Amino acid sequence: MTVGPWHVGLAGMSIIGVSFGFARYGYGLFVPVFEDEFGLSTETLGLVSGGSYASYLLALLAGGVLAARFGPRLPVVLAGACATVGMTLIALAPHAGVMATGALLASTSPGWAWAPLSDAVSQLVRPRSRDRVLSVVSTGTAVGLAVAGPVALVAGGSWRLAWIVFAALALGSMLWNARLLPTEPYRRTATRRRAGGPGWRWFVNGDSWPLLAVALLFGVSSAFYWTYAADLALDRGLPESTRSVLWACVGVVGVVGLVTGDLVRRFGLRRILLLALLLLAGAIGLLGLFPGTWSGAVASGALYGPGFMMMSALLAVWSGHVFPERPSAGFSATLLALAVGSIIGPAALGLLAGSTDMAVQFVVAAAVTVVGMACAVPATRRTASM
Secondary structure, eight states: OOOOOOHHHHEEEEEEEEIIIITHHHHTTTTTHHHHHHHOOOOHHHHHOOOOOOHHHHHHHHHHHHHHHHOOOOHHHHHHHHHHHHHHHHHHHHHHHHHHHHHHHHTHHHHHHHHHHHHHHHHHHHHHHHHHHHHHTTTHHHHHHHHHHHHHHHHHGGHHHHHHHHHHHHHHHHHHHHHHHHHHHHOOTTTHHHSSSHHHHHSSSSSTHHHHHHHHHHHHHHHHHHHHOOOHHHHHHHOTTHHHHHHHHHHHHHHGGGHHHHHHHHHHHHHHHHHHHHHHHHHHHHHHHHHSSSHHHHHHHHHHHHHHHHHHHHHHHHHHHHSSHHHHHHHHHHHHHHHHHHHHHHHHHGGGGTOOOOOHHHHHHHHHHHHHHHOOOOSSSSSOOO
Protein backbone atom coordinates (compact mmCIF):
# COMPACT_ATOMS: atom_id res chain seq x y z
CA MET A 1 0.00 0.00 0.00
CA THR A 2 1.29 3.48 -0.88
CA VAL A 3 -0.12 6.87 0.06
CA GLY A 4 0.80 10.32 -1.20
CA PRO A 5 4.11 11.21 0.47
CA TRP A 6 2.96 14.68 1.53
CA HIS A 7 -0.14 13.19 3.14
CA VAL A 8 2.00 10.88 5.27
CA GLY A 9 4.58 13.58 5.95
CA LEU A 10 2.08 16.20 7.09
CA ALA A 11 0.13 13.74 9.26
CA GLY A 12 3.36 12.62 10.91
CA MET A 13 4.53 16.22 11.26
CA SER A 14 1.29 17.10 13.02
CA ILE A 15 1.61 14.38 15.67
CA ILE A 16 5.29 15.17 16.26
CA GLY A 17 4.43 18.88 16.44
CA VAL A 18 1.76 18.47 19.11
CA SER A 19 3.76 15.79 20.95
CA PHE A 20 7.11 17.55 21.15
CA GLY A 21 6.26 21.21 20.56
CA PHE A 22 3.19 21.34 22.83
CA ALA A 23 2.95 18.28 25.07
CA ARG A 24 6.61 17.80 25.96
CA TYR A 25 8.29 21.20 25.63
CA GLY A 26 5.22 23.29 26.43
CA TYR A 27 5.68 22.69 30.16
CA GLY A 28 9.07 24.41 30.12
CA LEU A 29 7.70 27.37 28.17
CA PHE A 30 4.93 27.93 30.74
CA VAL A 31 7.05 27.43 33.88
CA PRO A 32 6.72 31.11 34.94
CA VAL A 33 2.92 30.84 34.63
CA PHE A 34 2.82 27.64 36.68
CA GLU A 35 5.01 29.22 39.35
CA ASP A 36 2.58 32.11 39.75
CA GLU A 37 -0.63 30.08 39.40
CA PHE A 38 0.21 27.19 41.72
CA GLY A 39 2.91 28.69 43.95
CA LEU A 40 5.43 26.01 42.98
CA SER A 41 9.00 26.01 44.21
CA THR A 42 12.01 25.58 41.94
CA GLU A 43 12.57 22.12 43.45
CA THR A 44 9.01 21.02 42.63
CA LEU A 45 9.24 22.33 39.10
CA GLY A 46 12.49 20.40 38.70
CA LEU A 47 10.88 17.19 39.94
CA VAL A 48 8.06 17.53 37.43
CA SER A 49 10.57 18.21 34.67
CA GLY A 50 12.64 15.16 35.62
CA GLY A 51 9.53 12.99 35.90
CA SER A 52 8.34 14.09 32.47
CA TYR A 53 11.63 12.97 30.97
CA ALA A 54 11.38 9.58 32.71
CA SER A 55 7.82 9.10 31.42
CA TYR A 56 8.97 9.99 27.90
CA LEU A 57 11.76 7.44 28.11
CA LEU A 58 9.42 4.66 29.26
CA ALA A 59 7.03 5.40 26.39
CA LEU A 60 9.95 5.44 23.96
CA LEU A 61 10.93 1.92 24.99
CA ALA A 62 7.34 0.69 24.77
CA GLY A 63 6.46 2.41 21.49
CA GLY A 64 8.85 0.37 19.38
CA VAL A 65 7.65 -2.87 20.97
CA LEU A 66 4.00 -2.05 20.25
CA ALA A 67 4.77 -1.07 16.66
CA ALA A 68 6.62 -4.33 16.03
CA ARG A 69 3.66 -6.35 17.32
CA PHE A 70 0.58 -4.34 16.38
CA GLY A 71 1.73 -1.94 13.70
CA PRO A 72 2.35 1.83 13.93
CA ARG A 73 -1.26 2.96 14.33
CA LEU A 74 -1.69 1.84 17.96
CA PRO A 75 1.36 3.62 19.48
CA VAL A 76 0.76 6.77 17.41
CA VAL A 77 -2.89 6.90 18.51
CA LEU A 78 -1.70 6.40 22.09
CA ALA A 79 0.60 9.39 21.57
CA GLY A 80 -2.32 11.55 20.48
CA ALA A 81 -4.53 10.32 23.32
CA CYS A 82 -1.88 10.97 25.99
CA ALA A 83 -1.20 14.44 24.57
CA THR A 84 -4.92 15.28 24.43
CA VAL A 85 -5.79 14.04 27.92
CA GLY A 86 -2.58 15.33 29.52
CA MET A 87 -2.90 18.83 28.11
CA THR A 88 -6.60 18.93 29.00
CA LEU A 89 -5.67 18.12 32.60
CA ILE A 90 -3.15 20.96 32.58
CA ALA A 91 -5.76 23.36 31.21
CA LEU A 92 -8.36 22.43 33.83
CA ALA A 93 -6.02 21.81 36.77
CA PRO A 94 -7.45 23.12 40.06
CA HIS A 95 -4.14 22.55 41.86
CA ALA A 96 -0.53 21.59 41.26
CA GLY A 97 -1.09 17.83 41.60
CA VAL A 98 -3.44 17.68 38.63
CA MET A 99 -1.17 19.94 36.59
CA ALA A 100 1.83 17.69 37.31
CA THR A 101 -0.16 14.56 36.42
CA GLY A 102 -1.16 16.14 33.12
CA ALA A 103 2.42 17.17 32.38
CA LEU A 104 3.72 13.66 33.05
CA LEU A 105 1.05 12.04 30.89
CA ALA A 106 1.47 14.52 28.04
CA SER A 107 5.25 14.02 28.07
CA THR A 108 4.86 10.36 27.11
CA SER A 109 3.32 11.27 23.74
CA PRO A 110 6.50 11.79 21.66
CA GLY A 111 7.92 8.56 23.07
CA TRP A 112 4.95 6.59 21.76
CA ALA A 113 4.99 8.19 18.31
CA TRP A 114 8.46 8.96 17.04
CA ALA A 115 9.97 5.53 16.30
CA PRO A 116 6.74 3.88 15.02
CA LEU A 117 6.41 6.60 12.41
CA SER A 118 9.55 5.17 10.78
CA ASP A 119 7.65 1.94 10.17
CA ALA A 120 4.65 3.87 8.87
CA VAL A 121 6.81 5.73 6.34
CA SER A 122 8.40 2.45 5.19
CA GLN A 123 4.95 0.89 4.73
CA LEU A 124 3.14 3.77 3.06
CA VAL A 125 5.76 5.66 1.03
CA ARG A 126 7.78 4.54 -1.99
CA PRO A 127 11.54 4.20 -1.28
CA ARG A 128 12.59 7.20 -3.39
CA SER A 129 10.48 9.58 -1.23
CA ARG A 130 11.13 8.16 2.24
CA ASP A 131 14.09 10.36 3.23
CA ARG A 132 12.13 13.49 2.32
CA VAL A 133 9.05 12.34 4.25
CA LEU A 134 11.10 11.45 7.34
CA SER A 135 12.57 14.95 7.23
CA VAL A 136 9.10 16.48 7.07
CA VAL A 137 7.90 14.35 9.99
CA SER A 138 10.91 15.22 12.16
CA THR A 139 10.48 18.95 11.52
CA GLY A 140 7.16 18.81 13.35
CA THR A 141 9.04 19.77 16.51
CA ALA A 142 10.08 23.07 14.91
CA VAL A 143 6.53 23.82 13.81
CA GLY A 144 5.20 23.07 17.30
CA LEU A 145 7.77 25.31 18.96
CA ALA A 146 7.18 28.08 16.42
CA VAL A 147 3.54 28.12 17.59
CA ALA A 148 4.00 27.39 21.30
CA GLY A 149 6.77 29.94 21.90
CA PRO A 150 4.82 33.05 20.88
CA VAL A 151 1.66 31.70 22.55
CA ALA A 152 3.51 31.31 25.84
CA LEU A 153 4.85 34.85 25.46
CA VAL A 154 1.44 36.50 25.05
CA ALA A 155 -0.95 34.09 26.82
CA GLY A 156 -0.85 35.75 30.23
CA GLY A 157 -4.06 35.07 32.12
CA SER A 158 -5.48 33.14 29.15
CA TRP A 159 -2.96 30.32 29.52
CA ARG A 160 -5.68 27.74 30.21
CA LEU A 161 -7.35 28.57 26.91
CA ALA A 162 -3.99 28.08 25.17
CA TRP A 163 -3.70 24.56 26.58
CA ILE A 164 -7.27 23.74 25.55
CA VAL A 165 -6.38 24.76 21.99
CA PHE A 166 -3.22 22.63 22.18
CA ALA A 167 -5.31 19.66 23.33
CA ALA A 168 -7.83 20.16 20.52
CA LEU A 169 -5.04 20.20 17.95
CA ALA A 170 -3.65 16.99 19.45
CA LEU A 171 -7.07 15.35 19.16
CA GLY A 172 -7.34 16.37 15.52
CA SER A 173 -3.88 15.00 14.77
CA MET A 174 -4.70 11.73 16.52
CA LEU A 175 -7.84 11.24 14.41
CA TRP A 176 -5.95 12.08 11.21
CA ASN A 177 -3.25 9.51 11.93
CA ALA A 178 -5.79 6.91 13.08
CA ARG A 179 -7.42 7.08 9.64
CA LEU A 180 -4.13 6.92 7.75
CA LEU A 181 -1.68 4.61 9.50
CA PRO A 182 -1.61 0.83 9.00
CA THR A 183 -2.57 -1.66 11.69
CA GLU A 184 -0.21 -4.42 10.58
CA PRO A 185 3.49 -4.56 11.57
CA TYR A 186 6.12 -3.68 9.00
CA ARG A 187 7.47 -6.68 7.07
CA ARG A 188 10.26 -5.90 4.66
CA THR A 189 9.91 -7.81 1.41
CA ALA A 190 12.62 -10.23 0.41
CA THR A 191 14.23 -10.16 3.86
CA ARG A 192 16.17 -13.24 4.87
CA ARG A 193 16.21 -12.50 8.54
CA ARG A 194 15.27 -15.30 10.89
CA ALA A 195 11.99 -15.13 12.79
CA GLY A 196 11.99 -13.63 16.26
CA GLY A 197 13.35 -10.43 17.72
CA PRO A 198 16.79 -9.10 16.79
CA GLY A 199 19.70 -9.76 19.14
CA TRP A 200 22.12 -7.18 20.45
CA ARG A 201 24.61 -7.83 17.62
CA TRP A 202 21.93 -6.66 15.19
CA PHE A 203 21.75 -3.33 17.04
CA VAL A 204 25.46 -2.80 17.73
CA ASN A 205 27.87 -3.64 14.90
CA GLY A 206 30.30 -2.04 12.49
CA ASP A 207 27.50 -0.39 10.51
CA SER A 208 25.57 1.01 13.44
CA TRP A 209 28.18 2.19 15.94
CA PRO A 210 28.82 5.57 14.22
CA LEU A 211 25.06 6.22 14.22
CA LEU A 212 24.70 5.31 17.90
CA ALA A 213 27.83 7.30 18.87
CA VAL A 214 26.59 10.43 17.10
CA ALA A 215 23.14 10.00 18.66
CA LEU A 216 24.71 9.69 22.13
CA LEU A 217 26.86 12.81 21.72
CA PHE A 218 23.98 14.72 20.16
CA GLY A 219 21.94 13.83 23.24
CA VAL A 220 24.68 15.09 25.57
CA SER A 221 25.04 18.52 23.98
CA SER A 222 21.44 19.13 22.89
CA ALA A 223 19.95 18.24 26.28
CA PHE A 224 22.43 20.55 27.96
CA TYR A 225 21.30 23.37 25.68
CA TRP A 226 17.58 22.68 26.19
CA THR A 227 18.11 22.54 29.97
CA TYR A 228 20.34 25.54 30.59
CA ALA A 229 20.25 27.92 27.60
CA ALA A 230 17.40 30.11 28.83
CA ASP A 231 18.70 29.99 32.41
CA LEU A 232 22.12 31.25 31.31
CA ALA A 233 20.57 34.17 29.41
CA LEU A 234 18.34 35.07 32.37
CA ASP A 235 21.22 34.82 34.84
CA ARG A 236 23.16 37.34 32.74
CA GLY A 237 20.39 39.93 32.93
CA LEU A 238 18.03 39.26 30.04
CA PRO A 239 14.27 39.40 30.87
CA GLU A 240 11.98 36.42 31.51
CA SER A 241 10.50 36.78 28.02
CA THR A 242 13.86 35.57 26.67
CA ARG A 243 12.76 31.98 27.32
CA SER A 244 9.80 32.13 24.93
CA VAL A 245 11.65 34.26 22.37
CA LEU A 246 14.58 31.84 22.29
CA TRP A 247 12.44 28.75 21.72
CA ALA A 248 10.20 30.51 19.21
CA CYS A 249 13.35 31.45 17.28
CA VAL A 250 14.52 27.83 17.42
CA GLY A 251 11.18 26.70 16.03
CA VAL A 252 10.75 29.30 13.29
CA VAL A 253 14.26 28.95 11.85
CA GLY A 254 14.23 25.21 12.51
CA VAL A 255 11.59 24.74 9.82
CA VAL A 256 14.62 24.65 7.50
CA GLY A 257 14.82 21.00 8.58
CA LEU A 258 12.05 20.28 6.05
CA VAL A 259 14.62 20.15 3.25
CA THR A 260 17.02 17.79 5.04
CA GLY A 261 16.05 14.80 2.91
CA ASP A 262 16.58 16.75 -0.31
CA LEU A 263 19.95 18.03 0.92
CA VAL A 264 21.03 14.47 1.73
CA ARG A 265 20.05 13.32 -1.74
CA ARG A 266 22.04 16.12 -3.38
CA PHE A 267 25.13 16.36 -1.15
CA GLY A 268 25.24 13.06 0.73
CA LEU A 269 24.50 12.19 4.34
CA ARG A 270 28.04 12.78 5.63
CA ARG A 271 28.27 16.39 4.43
CA ILE A 272 24.85 17.37 5.78
CA LEU A 273 25.57 15.60 9.05
CA LEU A 274 28.78 17.58 9.45
CA LEU A 275 26.89 20.79 8.63
CA ALA A 276 24.25 20.07 11.27
CA LEU A 277 26.87 19.31 13.93
CA LEU A 278 28.75 22.48 13.01
CA LEU A 279 25.56 24.53 13.41
CA LEU A 280 24.91 22.95 16.81
CA ALA A 281 28.45 23.54 18.02
CA GLY A 282 28.29 27.16 16.83
CA ALA A 283 24.95 27.76 18.56
CA ILE A 284 26.07 26.33 21.89
CA GLY A 285 29.47 28.02 21.84
CA LEU A 286 28.00 31.37 20.78
CA LEU A 287 25.66 31.47 23.76
CA GLY A 288 28.58 30.64 26.02
CA LEU A 289 30.59 33.53 24.62
CA PHE A 290 27.78 36.13 24.52
CA PRO A 291 25.21 34.98 27.10
CA GLY A 292 23.94 38.37 28.27
CA THR A 293 23.05 39.97 24.94
CA TRP A 294 19.90 39.77 22.84
CA SER A 295 22.01 39.41 19.71
CA GLY A 296 23.87 36.44 21.20
CA ALA A 297 20.66 34.72 22.33
CA VAL A 298 18.81 35.25 19.06
CA ALA A 299 21.80 34.27 16.91
CA SER A 300 22.30 31.16 19.05
CA GLY A 301 18.66 30.15 18.63
CA ALA A 302 18.82 30.85 14.89
CA LEU A 303 21.76 28.44 14.55
CA TYR A 304 20.43 25.87 16.98
CA GLY A 305 17.02 25.57 15.31
CA PRO A 306 18.17 24.26 11.92
CA GLY A 307 21.04 22.30 13.50
CA PHE A 308 18.75 20.48 15.93
CA MET A 309 15.94 19.83 13.45
CA MET A 310 18.35 18.67 10.75
CA MET A 311 20.02 16.31 13.21
CA SER A 312 16.66 14.90 14.27
CA ALA A 313 15.79 14.23 10.63
CA LEU A 314 19.25 12.87 9.85
CA LEU A 315 19.08 10.34 12.67
CA ALA A 316 15.77 9.07 11.28
CA VAL A 317 17.11 8.89 7.72
CA TRP A 318 20.44 7.34 8.72
CA SER A 319 18.76 4.80 10.98
CA GLY A 320 16.40 3.77 8.20
CA HIS A 321 19.38 2.93 5.98
CA VAL A 322 21.31 1.10 8.69
CA PHE A 323 18.28 -0.89 9.92
CA PRO A 324 16.14 -1.41 6.80
CA GLU A 325 14.65 -4.70 8.02
CA ARG A 326 13.10 -3.24 11.19
CA PRO A 327 12.96 0.57 10.95
CA SER A 328 11.05 1.07 14.19
CA ALA A 329 13.30 -1.24 16.22
CA GLY A 330 16.45 0.35 14.79
CA PHE A 331 15.22 3.89 15.34
CA SER A 332 14.18 2.95 18.90
CA ALA A 333 17.78 1.90 19.55
CA THR A 334 19.00 5.17 18.06
CA LEU A 335 16.60 7.18 20.22
CA LEU A 336 17.67 5.17 23.28
CA ALA A 337 21.28 6.22 22.65
CA LEU A 338 20.03 9.80 22.27
CA ALA A 339 18.12 9.48 25.55
CA VAL A 340 21.13 8.12 27.41
CA GLY A 341 23.15 11.09 26.19
CA SER A 342 20.34 13.40 27.25
CA ILE A 343 20.60 12.04 30.79
CA ILE A 344 24.40 12.14 30.89
CA GLY A 345 24.80 15.62 29.39
CA PRO A 346 23.06 17.90 31.91
CA ALA A 347 24.20 15.75 34.83
CA ALA A 348 27.87 15.51 33.85
CA LEU A 349 28.25 19.10 32.71
CA GLY A 350 26.21 20.22 35.69
CA LEU A 351 28.87 18.75 37.98
CA LEU A 352 31.12 21.54 36.79
CA ALA A 353 28.68 24.13 38.15
CA GLY A 354 30.37 24.44 41.53
CA SER A 355 33.80 25.19 40.10
CA THR A 356 33.14 26.52 36.60
CA ASP A 357 31.07 29.37 35.21
CA MET A 358 28.00 28.20 33.27
CA ALA A 359 29.19 30.04 30.18
CA VAL A 360 32.35 27.93 30.25
CA GLN A 361 30.19 24.83 30.45
CA PHE A 362 28.54 25.86 27.19
CA VAL A 363 31.93 26.05 25.53
CA VAL A 364 32.63 22.53 26.83
CA ALA A 365 29.30 21.34 25.44
CA ALA A 366 30.20 22.85 22.06
CA ALA A 367 33.47 20.89 22.16
CA VAL A 368 31.53 17.68 22.85
CA THR A 369 29.47 18.38 19.73
CA VAL A 370 32.65 18.80 17.68
CA VAL A 371 33.76 15.34 18.89
CA GLY A 372 30.64 14.00 17.24
CA MET A 373 32.04 15.06 13.89
CA ALA A 374 34.80 12.47 14.24
CA CYS A 375 32.12 9.79 14.46
CA ALA A 376 30.13 11.13 11.52
CA VAL A 377 31.06 8.40 9.05
CA PRO A 378 27.76 6.93 7.84
CA ALA A 379 27.73 3.24 7.02
CA THR A 380 24.81 1.25 5.70
CA ARG A 381 23.80 -2.36 6.01
CA ARG A 382 23.20 -3.97 2.63
CA THR A 383 22.29 -0.62 1.07
CA ALA A 384 23.80 1.48 -1.60
CA SER A 385 25.93 4.50 -0.93
CA MET A 386 24.17 7.31 0.85
